[in-house]
Amino acid sequence: xxxxxxxxxxxxxxxxxxxxxxxxxxxxxxxxxxxxxxxxxxxxxxxxxxxxxxxxxxxxxxxxxxxxxxxxxxxxxxxxxxxxxxxxxxxxxxxxxxxxxxxxxxxxxxxxxxxxxxxxxxxxxxxxxxxxxxxxxxxxxxxxxxxxxxxxxxxxxxxxxxxxxxxxxxxxxxxxxxxxxxxxxxxxxxxxxxxxxxxxxxxxxxxxxxxxxxxxxxxxxxxxxxxxxxxxxxxxxxxxxxxxxxxxxxxxxxxxxxxxxxxxxxxxxxxxxxxxxxxxxxxxxxxxxxxxxxxxxxxxxxxxxxxxxxxxxxxxxxxxxxxxxxxxxxxxxxxxxxxxxxxxxxxxxxxxxxxxxxxxxxxxxxxxxxxxxxxxxxxxxxxxxxxxxxxxxxxxxxxxxxxxxxxxxxxxxxxxxxxxxxxxxxxxxxxxxxxxxxxxxxxxxxxxxxxxxxxxxxx
Amino acid sequence: xxxxxxxxxxxxxxxxxxxxxxxxxxxxxxxxxxxxxxxxxxxxxxxxxxxxxxxxxxxxxxxxxxxxxxxxxxxxxxxxxxxxxxxxxxxxxxxxxxxxxxxxxxxxxxxxxxxxxxxxxxxxxxxxxxxxxxxxxxxxxxxxxxxxxxxxxxxxxxxxxxxxxxxxxxxxxxxxxxxxxxxxxxxxxxxxxxxxxxxxxxxxxxxxxxxxxxxxxxxxxxxxxxxxxxxxxxxxxxxxxxxxxxxxxxxxxxxxxxxxxxxxxxxxxxxxxxxxxxxxxxxxxxxxxxxxxxxxxxxxxxxxxxxxxxxxxxxxxxxxxxxxxxxxxxxxxxxxxxxxxxxxxxxxxxxxxxxxxxxxxxxxxxxxxxxxxxxxxxxxxxxxxxxxxxxxxxxxxxxxxxxxxxxxxxxxxxxxxxxxxxxxxxxxxxxxxxxxxxxxxxxxxxxxxxxxxxxxxxx
Numbered sequence: 067x068x069x070x071x072x073x074x075x076x077x078x079x080x081x082x083x084x085x086x087x088x089x090x091x092x093x094x095x096x097x098x099x100x101x102x103x104x105x106x107x108x109x110x111x112x113x114x115x116x117x118x119x120x121x122x123x124x125x126x127x128x129x130x131x132x133x134x135x136x137x138x139x140x141x142x143x144x145x146x147x148x149x150x151x152x153x154x155x156x157x158x159x160x161x162x163x164x165x166x167x168x169x170x171x172x173x174x175x176x177x178x179x180x181x182x183x184x185x186x187x188x189x190x191x192x193x194x195x196x197x198x199x200x201x202x203x204x205x206x207x208x209x210x211x212x213x214x215x216x217x218x219x220x221x222x223x224x225x226x227x228x229x230x231x232x233x234x235x236x237x238x239x240x241x242x243x244x245x246x247x248x249x250x251x252x253x254x255x256x257x258x259x260x261x262x263x264x265x266x267x268x269x270x271x272x273x274x275x276x277x278x279x280x281x282x283x284x285x286x287x288x289x290x291x292x293x294x295x296x297x298x299x300x301x302x303x304x305x306x307x308x309x310x311x312x313x314x315x316x317x318x319x320x321x322x323x324x325x326x327x328x329x330x331x332x333x334x335x336x337x338x339x340x341x342x343x344x345x346x347x348x349x350x351x352x353x354x355x356x357x358x359x360x361x362x363x364x365x366x367x368x369x370x371x372x373x374x375x376x377x378x379x380x381x382x383x384x385x386x387x388x389x390x391x392x393x394x395x396x397x398x399x400x401x402x403x404x405x406x407x408x409x410x411x412x413x414x415x416x417x418x419x420x421x422x423x424x425x426x427x428x429x430x431x432x433x434x435x436x437x438x439x440x441x442x443x444x445x446x447x448x449x450x451x452x453x454x455x456x457x458x459x460x461x462x463x464x465x466x467x468x469x470x471x472x473x474x475x476x477x478x479x480x481x482x483x484x485x486x487x488x489x490x491x492x493x494x495x496x497x498x499x500x501x502x503x504x505x506x507x508x509x510x511x512x513x514x515x516x517x518x519x520x521x522x523x524x525x
Numbered sequence: 526x527x528x529x530x531x532x533x534x535x536x537x538x539x540x541x542x543x544x545x546x547x548x549x550x551x552x553x554x555x556x557x558x559x560x561x562x563x564x565x566x567x568x569x570x571x572x573x574x575x576x577x578x579x580x581x582x583x584x585x586x587x588x589x590x591x592x593x594x595x596x597x598x599x600x601x602x603x604x605x606x607x608x609x610x611x612x613x614x615x616x617x618x619x620x621x622x623x624x625x626x627x628x629x630x631x632x633x634x635x636x637x638x639x640x641x642x643x644x645x646x647x648x649x650x651x652x653x654x655x656x657x658x659x660x661x662x663x664x665x666x667x668x669x670x671x672x673x674x675x676x677x678x679x680x681x682x683x684x685x686x687x688x689x690x691x692x693x694x695x696x697x698x699x700x701x702x703x704x705x706x707x708x709x710x711x712x713x714x715x716x717x718x719x720x721x722x723x724x725x726x727x728x729x730x731x732x733x734x735x736x737x738x739x740x741x742x743x744x745x746x747x748x749x750x751x752x753x754x755x756x757x758x759x760x761x762x763x764x765x766x767x768x769x770x771x772x773x774x775x776x777x778x779x780x781x782x783x784x785x786x787x788x789x790x791x792x793x794x795x796x797x798x799x800x801x802x803x804x805x806x807x808x809x810x811x812x813x814x815x816x817x818x819x820x821x822x823x824x825x826x827x828x829x830x831x832x833x834x835x836x837x838x839x840x841x842x843x844x845x846x847x848x849x850x851x852x853x854x855x856x857x858x859x860x861x862x863x864x865x866x867x868x869x870x871x872x873x874x875x876x877x878x879x880x881x882x883x884x885x886x887x888x889x890x891x892x893x894x895x896x897x898x899x900x901x902x903x904x905x906x907x908x909x910x911x912x913x914x915x916x917x918x919x920x921x922x923x924x925x926x927x928x929x930x931x932x933x934x935x936x937x938x939x940x941x942x943x944x945x946x947x948x949x950x951x952x953x954x955x956x957x958x959x960x961x962x963x964x965x966x967x968x969x970x971x972x973x974x975x976x977x978x979x980x981x982x983x984x
Contacts, residue, residue, distance in 0.1 A: 070857040071772065073771060073857050074777070076952075076955065077774065173787040239780040310534055310536075311535065312532060312535050314533060315536065315537065503779075
């Protein structure tokens, strides 16, 4: 018989309390008080030189349209490509459509490093420029890297702190899960969402700072400060829920979700971009003929703090701002949010749980009111007293240009327990526990969940 | 404010004890003592008239090979088709291959109905004929139905007890999860594995009987009695684990699995069957040129207790018996099994956890010993005293002909905690908790897990 190594407890029962303590610490981080943060961010912005310019598609360097498919790809064959997608579905007002979609098979790492200072967990965040961000510089995870980044396909600088995530020490991982990205714009894209703890002395680079969860919650109350990559990792934090009861048991919730997945037929097919019916290419963009949805455009970037100093790339630019909102209410004193089981063309597994509303009104203007999403009318004449949280956040600035969403929690105490097919009331604790696994909670719902995990909104 | 309905506890904390009590009841079910079961099954076999005959592929009725693709499909466009698959992978001795594969996009229901008799949970099992089973009749779930079955595409009889699963009452669902099927033979096939409890008076049809989990465990000790569909549902039972410790914490286990998924590139592509290089069609079969893997053959079936009384269909017939085995040992007194993160061409999400060995020696005979699976050499000269469990079980008899596997638990107390990449020691409780979600545990590992859940083997 060999000697046994020491066993681990299956669950770290102390972690939720430590996360709660960090979320409670809203003002005074070990490194930076919250009110100092914005001047630090402004200073980081000034320390670097960034210019992003819109360019004609033909001015893309190292990118080109393939003669046969007209797919847009990089000469190296890496990074990503823009291809065509055909979607057929068994439900909803539109049963078939074509669209451009981003194909990026590589799994990236979105990793946040955590460390205790004075007994409180802090998280190492990076001020990072992304060309599509409305304000260029936002707060991102410690590491935000595609495999091309850290395997140096583009001959750039090393990715800082990457070893904590590619070679984590035993017992250091607090969360590690493959989560989907935007199912309407990415074809089956996943990133590895990681949270890793260290006791090391960690040298802090100029563009990095340690913040508590509570400080991150404060910043999530501001527009366009915490980027999408940071938000999705924060959504996967294994926070505790004090609530052992809910409108539906966990098994019933999973059963309902299984039924939603089983009853929805979504057939997707990658096609040549030239075969994407209804989409046209001109000098500046590939656009939908009716002006809806998004455009594929090109940008030239100059930067001094990125892995490389200048490049051009395609970006997806939505035609209008989206709205993502959770309706929320209490049942028997227990807070719930209303999730919607959404089929999106780019999901690997048919359906994921999204917010109650995930919606760009402009894209529905041509449809009958009956074909608008459920609960959309609530937004038309929204009593400000019902708004529990509101901020504008932007989607991934490395792929999306000015893709902002108005994020809301809306009080809906007047809406009953019985909701339309495809909708379910769940507790924040139930939603959070599903983020431990992939394929359940979509990226828009994860943004809203990050606000709950960090205390940006308390229901 | 609307009135709140009563909240549910998120978890039913009484269920594990009730399942344990049912597993402890090994001899005396409410309806049938275990020793009476085999004569009941023999009687059911005699009560029906079954003939399964091998026929030439050209004798298939309502099935044909498409002129362009040579895919084999049913005239209705339903049921399933046999198409071609091209697989490219970044690891392993064989990096690219072609094969026929079953394409069946419908999600079926595998459902077992449970009810308490004298305070002990019993499970309603069906003696069901499947043409591919070595002994035709095996014990199957209460309901085993494709959507074609219960939506009556083939004009058959109603599926008995189906309403318990398509319209479950609140609080009645004990488990409900989409699980993958054989990733080497099915393209992204999922079935809904359901366990539903009732207090109804349930009329028991001639071909059905109520058995305790312990009785099912006794029967899992016999060859070819409990069918694959029953085994996979039994694997999803939410049994309790007394063990709160393991060699790796749950978070570390999930992190390792996430890493396995992220590092493996498996690219699969459905292709026309005529483009499946290395496979030839003759009168009786589509076969691999080297005689390895499996054949696609045809059978004519006559039956009197099925939804229809006679039909013909294609079946996949493996060329040899497989071996699926868990190595098992204790660390610090806590039982563990050794899982293997396997990439199979038909998996939707790259990798799932399989047994330590899932292996048909004949398919590796042409490869160097170094390219045989890890631990395969253990089987060559296996000391019988190391065998903790052994039985031959057959795979889904509706699609696979004489597809049997020798299922084993092998004592491996001499193997240390450090194992090759792609392998990990996990506790049965950890493996069981992963079956609450899809995409984690493959169907071969679920067969072995069903033996643990029912007490067929106690580690």
